[in-house]
Amino acid sequence: MTKQAENVIVGISIGDLNGIGTEVLLKTFEDARMLEFCTPVIFGNFKVLSFIKKTFQLTCNLHGIDTLEQLVIGKINVLNIWKEGVNVDFGKNDETVGKYAIKSFTEAVAALKDNKIDVLVTAPINKYNIQSEDFKFPGHTDYLDQELEGDALMFMVQGDLRVGLLTDHIPVNEVSSHLTEELIRKKILTINTSLKKDFKINKPKIAVLGVNPHSGDNGVIGKEDDVVVKPALKKLFEEGVMVFGPYSADSFFGSGQYEKYDAVIAAYHDQGLIPFKTLSFGNGVNYTAGLEGIRTSPDHGTGYDIAGKGVADNNSFKEAVYLAIDVYHSRQEYAELTKNPLKIREKQEESKKYS
Incomplete structure (x- = not known):
């Protein structure tokens, strides 16, 4: 995997497959211009994502991979983190689907911790069907607080x-x-x-x-x-x-x-x-502030009432991708500034002129 300087690797957890998460994420990357400055890697299953793409008659090209080392810059990568089939039943609360939502999320968080992805964007989950002996958290934020350094x-x-x-x-x-x-x-x-x-x-x-x-x-x-x-x-x-x-x-x-x-x-x-x-x-x-890793998500839930109808608005998900990328670049700039206190002082003086 050769990374272009300005191309941010955006890891995406699929959320609840019976909700609108996969619809809005695929709609977001229908716009090929998104791939000019970021490369998505969806933690899921190529066959399932292909089925959902076909359901909504989307034209984005998916690229299946089995390891993150196979990721291709400028493609919509789908990392196969399971091989078995999953029954997608839009609008239905399903514990099995909840397990796959958490598998996607925890695998993506692990990749973020290992710096194999630059940022993480999470599609909506159902806080009820994700609960299990292995995952006893109210939602994304509490798990991130445990796994990543800082205070979420x-x-x-x-x-x-x-x-x-x-x-x-x-x-x-x-x-x-x-x-x-x-x-x-x-x-x-x-x-x-x-x-x-x-x-x-x-x-x-x-x-x-x-x-x-x-x-x-x-x-x-x-x-x-x-x-x-x-x-x-x-x-x-x-x-x-x-x-x-x-x-x-x-x-x-x-x-x-x-x-x-x-x-x-x-x-x-x-x-x-x-x-x-x-x-x-x-x-x-x-946005989950206060952590070493960068994570964003749309401001809506699973949207069971409109799931499968093809009417979900992807704007919030797209904004979540944009914000994750902006924060990534801001942190890089901040890290450079902190190496040189004089630059920080110059920035502060500059800001005074416009305050």
């Missing part, structure tokens, strides 16, 4: 709109018990570093949303914002992190306040994702 953080991205979470896939009634000054500090520092390293923002400005309605109204509607959140933000600000809040979440997005910041951190899943998806649905990307 769900970071939703669409252009300049970036929303991170203090807590993600936990019940609402457990949110308060999970929030500590230590957790808040860790998450904010992770996002601050990601904005610099992955998004080329030299002095990030970060907004934090309050846990309670009206950020607790000085303790009238809950004490978490005053007792836990504010002290954590104060200490970080004193250390030079440009973090602000907590802001009342109900009007923050509607008033356009989010546009003043490089990232917004929500206290829990729906507080952040409802406004994010309202503003960007179909174009957003789920």
